[in-house]
Amino acid sequence: MSSTPLIEVGPGTTGLGSGAEREFTVEARTQWSLIRRRFFSHRLAVGSMILLLAVVLVAFVGAALWKYEYTATALGPGSTRPTFDGIPWLDGDGVMLGEHPFGLDNAGRDYFATTLRGTQQSIIIALFAGILGTFIGTVVGAIAGFYRGWVDNVLMRIVDVGLTIPLLLLAAVIARRSGDIPGLSWFFGENSILLFGSEPDNVPVIGDYFGPNSIILLAIVIAMVSWLSISRVVRGEFLSLREKEYVEAARALGASNGRIIRKHILPNVVGTVIVNVTLLISAAILIETALSFLGLGVSTSDFSLGKLVSDNDNAFTTRPWLFWWPGLFILTISLCINFIGDGLRDAFDPRQTRERR
Amino acid sequence: MFFFILRRLLVSIPLLIVSTLLVFWLVTVSGDALAPFRNRPGPNGAQILAQARQRLQLDVPFIERYWEWLKGVVRLDFGTKANGQQVYPILKDSMITTMRLVLLATVLSIVIGLVIGIISAVRQYSIFDYGTTFASFLFFSLPVFWLAVLLKQFGAIELNNYLVSPTVSVTAAIVVGLIVGGLAGALTGGSWRRRLPVFGVAATAAVALILIADATDWIANPGISAPVLAVFAAGAGVLSAMAFAPLSKSKVLIAGVAAALVGFGASLLFDSWLEEPSWWMLLQLLAMSLAVGVVIGLAVGGFDRAAAARAGVMATILVGMLVMFDRFISAWTPGRTIATVGPQTPNLSGTFWERMVDYASHQVLPSLALALIGLATFARFTRASMLETMNSDYVRTARAKGLPATQVVLRHGFRTALIPVMTIITLSFATVIEGAVITENVFSWRGMGTLFVNGLREVDPYPVMAFLVVVSVVIVVMNAITDTLYAYLDPRIRSE
Numbered sequence: 001m002s003s004t005p006l007i008e009v010g011p012g013t014t015g016l017g018s019g020a021e022r023e024f025t026v027e028a029r030t031q032w033s034l035i036r037r038r039f040f041s042h043r044l045a046v047g048s049m050i051l052l053l054a055v056v057l058v059a060f061v062g063a064a065l066w067k068y069e070y071t072a073t074a075l076g077p078g079s080t081r082p083t084f085d086g087i088p089w090l091d092g093d094g095v096m097l098g099e100h101p102f103g104l105d106n107a108g109r110d111y112f113a114t115t116l117r118g119t120q121q122s123i124i125i126a127l128f129a130g131i132l133g134t135f136i137g138t139v140v141g142a143i144a145g146f147y148r149g150w151v152d153n154v155l156m157r158i159v160d161v162g163l164t165i166p167l168l169l170l171a172a173v174i175a176r177r178s179g180d181i182p183g184l185s186w187f188f189g190e191n192s193i194l195l196f197g198s199e200p201d202n203v204p205v206i207g208d209y210f211g212p213n214s215i216i217l218l219a220i221v222i223a224m225v226s227w228l229s230i231s232r233v234v235r236g237e238f239l240s241l242r243e244k245e246y247v248e249a250a251r252a253l254g255a256s257n258g259r260i261i262r263k264h265i266l267p268n269v270v271g272t273v274i275v276n277v278t279l280l281i282s283a284a285i286l287i288e289t290a291l292s293f294l295g296l297g298v299s300t301s302d303f304s305l306g307k308l309v310s311d312n313d314n315a316f317t318t319r320p321w322l323f324w325w326p327g328l329f330i331l332t333i334s335l336c337i338n339f340i341g342d343g344l345r346d347a348f349d350p351r352q353t354r355e356r357r
Numbered sequence: 358m359f360f361f362i363l364r365r366l367l368v369s370i371p372l373l374i375v376s377t378l379l380v381f382w383l384v385t386v387s388g389d390a391l392a393p394f395r396n397r398p399g400p401n402g403a404q405i406l407a408q409a410r411q412r413l414q415l416d417v418p419f420i421e422r423y424w425e426w427l428k429g430v431v432r433l434d435f436g437t438k439a440n441g442q443q444v445y446p447i448l449k450d451s452m453i454t455t456m457r458l459v460l461l462a463t464v465l466s467i468v469i470g471l472v473i474g475i476i477s478a479v480r481q482y483s484i485f486d487y488g489t490t491f492a493s494f495l496f497f498s499l500p501v502f503w504l505a506v507l508l509k510q511f512g513a514i515e516l517n518n519y520l521v522s523p524t525v526s527v528t529a530a531i532v533v534g535l536i537v538g539g540l541a542g543a544l545t546g547g548s549w550r551r552r553l554p555v556f557g558v559a560a561t562a563a564v565a566l567i568l569i570a571d572a573t574d575w576i577a578n579p580g581i582s583a584p585v586l587a588v589f590a591a592g593a594g595v596l597s598a599m600a601f602a603p604l605s606k607s608k609v610l611i612a613g614v615a616a617a618l619v620g621f622g623a624s625l626l627f628d629s630w631l632e633e634p635s636w637w638m639l640l641q642l643l644a645m646s647l648a649v650g651v652v653i654g655l656a657v658g659g660f661d662r663a664a665a666a667r668a669g670v671m672a673t674i675l676v677g678m679l680v681m682f683d684r685f686i687s688a689w690t691p692g693r694t695i696a697t698v699g700p701q702t703p704n705l706s707g708t709f710w711e712r713m714v715d716y717a718s719h720q721v722l723p724s725l726a727l728a729l730i731g732l733a734t735f736a737r738f739t740r741a742s743m744l745e746t747m748n749s750d751y752v753r754t755a756r757a758k759g760l761p762a763t764q765v766v767l768r769h770g771f772r773t774a775l776i777p778v779m780t781i782i783t784l785s786f787a788t789v790i791e792g793a794v795i796t797e798n799v800f801s802w803r804g805m806g807t808l809f810v811n812g813l814r815e816v817d818p819y820p821v822m823a824f825l826v827v828v829s830v831v832i833v834v835m836n837a838i839t840d841t842l843y844a845y846l847d848p849r850i851r852s853e
Contacts, residue, residue: 157372164376164829165383166791169821172813173387282498289500290795294810306500313506313799317514327503334498342494 035271038347045343052336055329059119068100068110070117070303076104082111082321102325105312115325118303121215123333125288125304128219129226130281136223137230138266138273144231145238146261156235159228167225167287171296174221215298218291222284230276237269271348278341282334289330305330362837369833374427380825381423381818390415390439390816413439426819430826436819438812447808448823454700455804457716458796459789462724466731467782473732474739474778476544478747479766485543489736496733501792505726505799512722513695523576525567534564579686583625586683590621590676597671601664603761609665612657616650616669620676623649631684633709639681646673688714695722698801723800727792731785738781742774749773776846783835790828 029037040046063070082103102111144155241247242265250264289306291297298304308326315322389395394409414422426436435444477486496504538560542552570576581589594617595610602609623646624631630638650669658665688710696702696719705715746752747770755769794806805824812820 157375160372161376161379164372164825164832165380166809166825168794168810169380169383169387169813173383286498286500290502293500293502293795294798309500309503309506313502316506316510323506327500330500330503331495331498335494338494338498 035347039343042343042346045340045346048336048339048343052333052340055119055332055336056123059116059123063113063116063120066110066113066116068113070109070113072113073107073109076100076108082325103319103321105322106319111322111325114303115305115308115329118305118308118326119329119333121298121302121304122285122288122306122330125215125219125222126281126284126333128216129222129284129288130277132219133223133226133280133284134230134273134277135227137227137276138234138269140227141231141234141236142238142261142266142269145235146242146257146265148239152235155231159231162225162228165225167221168291168294168296170224171218171221171291174217215302215304218288218297219284222287222291226280226284226287230273230280233272233276234269237272238265241265241268271344275341275345275348278337278344282337282341285330285334285337362840365837365840366833369836373829373833376829377427377822377825378423381426381822382419384813384816384818384821385419385422387813388816412441422818426822430822435823435826438819439815439817444819444823447820448805448827451804451808452827454802455790455793455797455806457700457720458723458727458802458804459786459793461720462727462731463782463786463789465724465728466735469728470732470735471739471778473736475743475766475771477736478740478743478774480544481744483543485540486740488543490740493733493736496729499730501726501730501795502799504729505723505796508722508726509697509799512725513697516695520576525571525576527568530564530567530571533567534560537563579689581679581683581686586679587618587621589679590617593617593675593679594668594672597675598668600671600763600767601668602661602764606661606664608657608659609661609668612654612665613668613672615657616653617672617676619649619653620646620673621680624676624680631680635709643674643677646677649673684710685713685717697722700802700804723796723802726796726799727789730792731789734781734785735778738778739774742777743770746770746774772846776843779839779842779846783839786835787828787832790831 082101100110100112102115105111105114140155140159144152247260247264250260255264285305288297288304289309292304292306293310295310298307305326309323309330312319312322312326390413391406391409394406410416414425417425429436433445435448437443438447473489477483477489480486538556538558541559542556545552545555591614594614595604596613597617598604598606598610598613604610627642630642634642647670650671650673651666652669654664654666654669655662688708690711699719700716701719702715705712707715747766752765752769755765760769790805793804794809796802797804797806798810805827808820809824812818812824
């Protein structure tokens, strides 16, 4: 097992010079530049990053420039075939987008615009959920691991209980009851009858209460379950790092607990955390699609990739493009994020680096 | 050890109580259970509403309802649904359905995932490694339901169309042959010089087999004739000997092959049992084959008794599986095809094996959808864990003292590598049950996922609670199993 030295030989030197010569010509590298270098030598990860950026660009900028709005219906006869042509050697027309690259759906919407809208929503949800979940998880894990004792006990029991609560249930509760949140009356329950709702509320979709901003609420629901596992990982790291000599040294110098956590331990956990962010984001995309599939996701009048697939899963034999395109977008985004995460793991963990051809 | 596990179980009881309490509360506040009874036309609308409220016990404070439920669960009474049905009988049926789905998926994904993980770690940076790594990433980037719909289309509808008149063109045979050869070549390590012959032999054999199968119409009427089965059995014997000792140890080899052939002979002897077996008979046969394997191993083994007995047991089990497989595919009739709806054909009758074929044809796709995703995780974890152990000092020692490669990989490397993988496997079991919610939805199974989702939809806490209790019990039991297996795999834990 090869271990990467902290000082690597720069590109200008041969690396074979005598000891003295080497000592003066090598260039010291910081931890971060090493990590950056290792990441950028992971070709698959870099390729995935470029592809992901392209998808994001198309979804946000491309959708804004595109000639059709995702809300416009009846642009032509329903279920028109796609005009996108990416395989020029089959018919010789060359690569072209055409009038409706992904065709039209049953309501005559431009499916390209719809898919891009769905991609935007899914990306926002996943990013927000991933980052929020990681933030909460890291803070809780850090506090539990650093202070140990009863704080740790209480926090970890909360995590244990949280892990048994099904996500679907949480989503359903928030979906049906979030309309009452401003008064928070449902939370405290003035009387038991109020707990069961004073008016019929059979709107099971989160989005229908909060309008366009509802995806943030959906992201919060996903974050509420996804921080749990991160907090356990971070706690484990903190438990071992807090016993290290340099932490003892910092304490001997009079550093406060907060300073030790922020300046001494957290930087050493950051690799684990960043890798977990990528895992969470890709998981969040899949969770969002699953929720939308079961009818607990974005608003009924809006789109996400999961909702597009679930709306069209019966159309597979007759109008396959309605099923394929959003699915391929989910797959591309999730796959890219996973590969980036793999590259980051290699970059942060020098023991795992390998010689790449 | 027993007290250790008991302590773990006792500690989890308060956790279970808190989490069930929380879930009970969440379900009751999640909506209006009385929605269907509101706004009833007619003069007695208010009366119906009041009746429903009383029947659903909505006039009782929530904590008292929970207490009643908790007292009931101890007596296996899971409460009644809003429409008056008892939850327990429904739970029993749906649990069997879901467990069938989940168990098969888990077993499949564990076996295939571990094998892929081991091979890709031993052949690190080979084509096989890169291929499986990419495939694993692909599988856990896939939404389950998207995969399930694809499987339904290509694994069922198109395959069924094909099975109406299954013929293989020569081109298709050659393509499949090239793939098989490529796989075999990728699995073999070393230089191109060593791989090319493997590739050639495997590819030609595959093409020849496919063409023979096509010419004899095997795909429509599959089955293995007795002589071929005997050859396969002998091969299984050699394989099991190889797994436990180098082939130069002739006594282990003899034990393996002898046990396999005795097993094959016994299958002819018990032919009438196998025509129409019951699960109990099959269990007896399994016990017998285990005993036969051990006895033959001990009798023939000499100094290598232990290895020979292991090889004997593995050989008899492999042969048993072969015989069962033969029975199974013989019961296949061309009319029966892969199904996409429900766990079995309603009002099913027929012989044991025909029923098995029916179950399998219903089960294969949903289980595959679940298994492919778990498989990717297991393969990745096994690979990482194997790489770590294979680079450790004691594995180098084992190699240095001249142990054969299979021994080093399986008994020194894999056994240690299994410890962290165990945790992932047991943890994932609960995730798979929850993933089954979606799979059941796509393939219209009425299992625990349906129970859960419908309970949620109707704001009825009892079915949801039943689901939660089952999942929690599974988690607790799985944790206990993990602890026991830890102690078996890692002797240091035992001495603690």
